[in-house]
Amino acid sequence: MEAVTALNLQKSYDGKTNALEELTFRVPQGGVCGFLGPNGAGKTTTVKLLTGLLRPTSGECSVMGLSPQKEPEKVHALCGVMTETARMYQNMTGQQNLVFFGQTAGLTQSQAKERAEVLLRELDLWGARDKKAGRYSTGMLQRLSLARALVHEPQVLFLDEPTSGLDPESAQAVNEMISALARKSGVTVFLCTHQLRYAQDLCTTYGLLYQGKLISSGDFQTICEAAGCHIKAGIRTEPEQILHGFVKNGDFWEIDIASEEEMAAILRDLVTQDIPVYEARLLRPTLEDVYFSCIRDQEVAQ
Numbered sequence: 001m002e003a004v005t006a007l008n009l010q011k012s013y014d015g016k017t018n019a020l021e022e023l024t025f026r027v028p029q030g031g032v033c034g035f036l037g038p039n040g041a042g043k044t045t046t047v048k049l050l051t052g053l054l055r056p057t058s059g060e061c062s063v064m065g066l067s068p069q070k071e072p073e074k075v076h077a078l079c080g081v082m083t084e085t086a087r088m089y090q091n092m093t094g095q096q097n098l099v100f101f102g103q104t105a106g107l108t109q110s111q112a113k114e115r116a117e118v119l120l121r122e123l124d125l126w127g128a129r130d131k132k133a134g135r136y137s138t139g140m141l142q143r144l145s146l147a148r149a150l151v152h153e154p155q156v157l158f159l160d161e162p163t164s165g166l167d168p169e170s171a172q173a174v175n176e177m178i179s180a181l182a183r184k185s186g187v188t189v190f191l192c193t194h195q196l197r198y199a200q201d202l203c204t205t206y207g208l209l210y211q212g213k214l215i216s217s218g219d220f221q222t223i224c225e226a227a228g229c230h231i232k233a234g235i236r237t238e239p240e241q242i243l244h245g246f247v248k249n250g251d252f253w254e255i256d257i258a259s260e261e262e263m264a265a266i267l268r269d270l271v272t273q274d275i276p277v278y279e280a281r282l283l284r285p286t287l288e289d290v291y292f293s294c295i296r297d298q299e300v301a302q
């Protein structure tokens with residue numbers, strides 16, 4: 001069974017324009033699926049549909065085989081959701097909030113207390129556990145909201161920009177936690193983010209949205225090939241030397257190659273031609289390269 005599926009999922013808020021258009025994809029169980037795209041692309045809308053907070057205009061979706069629209073309670077019991085705006089009871093302390101939400105998710109009071117303590121410690125909020133949530137800073141609230149999403153040990157975790165507003169140290173801790181959850185506990189994480197560098201380290205699969213449409217999906221290799229991003233060989237030689245067939249980029253001459261094995265042939269070739277190689281490097285495409293290439297293609301097509 002897939003963790004998440006969407007079939008021709010469509011959402012219009014105003015009945016005229018589509019915030020999401022015929023979205024079809026599958027997210028396998030386990031691992032982190034990075035859901036990427038510019039502002040307004042439809043990421044939050046997708047999360048809201050998958051968690052039953054919104055009804056689709058047409059199409060279907062499922063989470064662990066269940067429809068969020070038909071069986072919202074069952075889906076909520078399996079899912080943890082963290083949205084952009086953390087909602088906590090301002091007059092309750094961090095710990096009271098977690099114990100409360102743990103109990104509403106079906107834990108007994110002692111289970112909820114135990115989970116709350118583990119999460120407060122893990123998210124570095126133990127020192128602030130008795131402070132009212134209304135007095136938390138943005139980053140502390142963000143971490144408390146993540147703790148709330150995790151309190152009932154969900155199988156699928158929807159995280160909408162979990163590290164926005166966090167300082168670098170907290171962001172790193174949250175990313176490590178997400179990665180550990182997916183690796184050790186087999187949790188499926190659906191992660192909406194703009195932080196492409198973190199996403200590349202964390203995610204096992206990707207979905208790239210643009211103006212409500214899925215323009216690329218799959219593992220890194222797949223989206224990379226689809227975007228036509230290649231590995232490049234970069235060669236630095238004498239300043240006056242010209243390398244035919246290469247493109248100059250700063251001090252380096254670059255050429256697309258199909259695999260790293262081609263590097264050896266390029267170096268042999270240059271040596272045979274008596275061209276001095278001062279430095280040679282492989283340039284692998286990054287998620288950022290793939291993202292911008294896909295977005296550029298869409299903009300050109302319009």
Ligand SMILES: Nc1ncnc2c1ncn2[C@@H]1O[C@H](COP(=O)(O)OP(=O)(O)OP(=O)(O)O)[C@@H](O)[C@H]1O
Nearest residue numbers: 013014019020037038039040041042043044045046
């Ligand atoms: N409640 C709403 N009412 C009307 N339109 C909405 C509503 N929420 C979102 N939209 C519209 O739907 C589209 C998709 O918005 P959505 O919030 O899903 O984008 P996003 O990918 O999450 O963007 P961001 O990166 O800025 O969070 C946008 O055009 C937005 O204006």
Ligand SMILES: [Mg+2]
Nearest residue numbers: 043044084160
């Ligand atoms: Mg959003």
